[in-house]
Amino acid sequence: MSQNIVDREQYRPHIHYTPAANWMNDPNGLVYFGGLYHLYYQYNPYSSSHANMHWGRATSTDLVHWQEREVALPEHKHQVFSGSAVVDWHNTSGFGQGRQPPLVACYTGHTADNQAQFLAYSLDQGVTWTYHDEPVLDLGKQDFRDPKIFWHAASAQWIMVVVHPVERQVELYGSGNLREWTSLSIFGPVGFTGGIWEVPDLFPLEDETGRTHWVMKVDLNPGGPYGGSGVQYWLGNFDGQNFTATTSARWLDHGNDFYAALTWNDLTGRRVWIAWMSNWRYAHDVPTLGWRGAMTLPREVCVCADPDLPTLAQRPVPELQALRQHWTDLQGGGRFSLTEHQAHEVLLQWPALPDGRVILEFHSASGCELSVEVVLEEVVVRRPATVSTTLLEGYSGEHRGKLPSHLTQHDLHIFLDASSVEVFAAAGRIVISDLLFPSEAIREMTVHVSGLEPASFQGELWSLNSSTP
Structure with a gap:
């Protein structure tokens, strides 16, 4: 080849x-x-x-x-x-x-x-x-x-x-x-x-x-x-x-x-x-x-009647669940391997506590290619520059979305593909969609959890079958 x-x-x-x-x-x-x-x-x-x-x-x-x-x-x-x-x-x-x-x-x-x-x-x-x-x-x-x-x-x-x-x-x-x-x-x-x-x-x-x-x-x-x-x-x-x-x-x-x-x-x-x-x-x-x-990915659109202001929400269509293949329990966090040449889906949920902090890092052999953090009622996606993106003006940086203050539970729903990540938080009220061109294929996800009881942090990792011919 x-x-x-x-x-x-x-x-x-x-x-x-x-x-x-x-x-x-x-x-x-x-x-x-x-x-x-x-x-x-x-x-x-x-x-x-x-x-x-x-x-x-x-x-x-x-x-x-x-x-x-x-x-x-x-x-x-x-x-x-x-x-x-x-x-x-x-x-x-x-x-x-x-x-x-x-x-x-x-x-x-x-x-x-x-x-x-x-x-x-x-x-x-x-x-x-x-x-x-x-x-x-x-x-x-x-x-x-x-x-x-x-x-x-x-x-x-x-x-x-x-x-x-x-x-x-x-x-x-x-x-x-x-x-x-x-x-x-x-x-x-x-x-x-x-x-x-x-x-x-x-x-x-x-x-x-x-x-x-x-x-x-x-x-x-x-x-x-x-x-x-x-x-x-x-x-x-x-x-x-x-x-x-x-x-x-x-x-x-x-x-x-x-x-x-x-x-x-x-x-x-x-x-x-x-x-x-x-x-x-x-x-x-x-x-x-x-x-x-x-x-x-196609998304269902709805309006949430939130206490302060009605808010548009986007959620991945449930038909995507048909692509799920292998499942891994993420309770408590840790280090998890990702399957080469496949997309992945991550679902997380934990109590919205003042000291709670969750950071996901996605690594290739070259280092960290992406991170997703939830802290102080904010979702932050950090997309670093790579050898493949040196010519892309405005590519690297932090992308932030403020979470509603009335939440008692935090949640993340993430789809990671070969050249993109879509992050849905707060039942889709906050969405961060980014292209992603890592230096090498992402092989590992590390989940850091602090300020929470380990048993209160629940999560699933799915490898996904391809939807393309």
């Missing part, structure tokens, strides 16, 4: 979706239809750099095992930038034939001097697509993109949320047929405005008391919590015309590598999203060869 192949495969994920080759970024067109989770994404089929944007395609029956498919929407008179897809159950668009409802994608058509919103439709459950060549929303602007569309039953209309990036605004539009759109309202500028706004989403969630909250999510670049990309959200109300925030803007993920998250349309009973796991600050320079870009 050549050294190039060894280097390329060193960081290929075991449980995160990435195409076999070339560049990938934002998820697009997430929709559940025909028993399949459809995942489209920004894709360059010619190289591992950002250019020539098409919609790549993958499908899954369980949100865990993904099968890469042929390109869905190739470059067509313009680059096919980010967007969304819906099942047009009642054929409001007129694209359907017979009883089969069409899948309709709404995306940004990008040229050097203009961005406008276009449609494409599929009559075979997302396999092949037909372009509707005329734009359905064109303001003659250079920056106007990323439409997320959904059906709003209460006002009996399709809603589109789309960004004006430079103005730091989200505009809401309404339509009865997906072809003709009327402006409803504008949200922003507000919250974090240190970079352009991108990839909005708007959706309702019920908390455990039955109260409905609408979530407005907007990405920005730069201006994130560590200077690069970031994601902010508000909770509030939506009446079919206006979104009114009832909270201030908060960071959705406290790591460096979570961007462009979108929720699946037409998924009944729960809300699930996935994001691009990278950061525009160094996305073009990550040390992979032949491929570049991966998705986060």
Whole structure:
């Protein structure tokens, strides 16, 4: 095996979706239809750099095992930038034939001097697509993109949320047929405005008391919590015309590598999203060869009715438990071996005591490649520089999330893959998502516990089967 192949495969994920080759970024067109989770994404089929944007395609029956498919929407008179897809159950668009409802994608058509919103439709459950060549929303602007569309039953209309990036605004539009759109309202500028706004989403969630909250999510670049990309959200109300925030803007993920998250349309009973796991600050320079870009693990999204303020929480989808293979008891802490060429899952729980402190260190033969610490109501992930990351500006450092003060128990849920770590704390209220490019493969985890009775510290370590073909 050549050294190039060894280097390329060193960081290929075991449980995160990435195409076999070339560049990938934002998820697009997430929709559940025909028993399949459809995942489209920004894709360059010619190289591992950002250019020539098409919609790549993958499908899954369980949100865990993904099968890469042929390109869905190739470059067509313009680059096919980010967007969304819906099942047009009642054929409001007129694209359907017979009883089969069409899948309709709404995306940004990008040229050097203009961005406008276009449609494409599929009559075979997302396999092949037909372009509707005329734009359905064109303001003659250079920056106007990323439409997320959904059906709003209460006002009996399709809603589109789309960004004006430079103005730091989200505009809401309404339509009865997906072809003709009327402006409803504008949200922003507000919250974090240190970079352009991108990839909005708007959706309702019920908390455990039955109260409905609408979530407005907007990405920005730069201006994130560590200077690069970031994601902010508000909770509030939506009446079919206006979104009114009832909270201030908060960071959705406290790591460096979570961007462009979108929720699946037409998924009944729960809300699930996935994001691009990278950061525009160094996305073009990550040390992979032949491929570049991966998705986060899919996450269920919910709202916790906390005493001080309702809070958005993200939790790994339970379908991931099907990957669990070998189990190790972590009670009391200690030193534990990790299985080579596999991903791992760590679950920890302990009393939230003032003097309690838990530190996890992940070691390769070259030394500590990652640490996760919980102390004084804060989660800290430390990502040191390695020989593979010397060119990645903004890679090394500490990423922090403050835990709620009302907790009586602390918990950590960690997924460690070949080139990433996702840390969920406080039942998903705090999430830290980071790419990880260790000098050598991580072989050992050390769990340091202080200020706690050994029996009160409970934990599990799982090696995970690969979800990739």
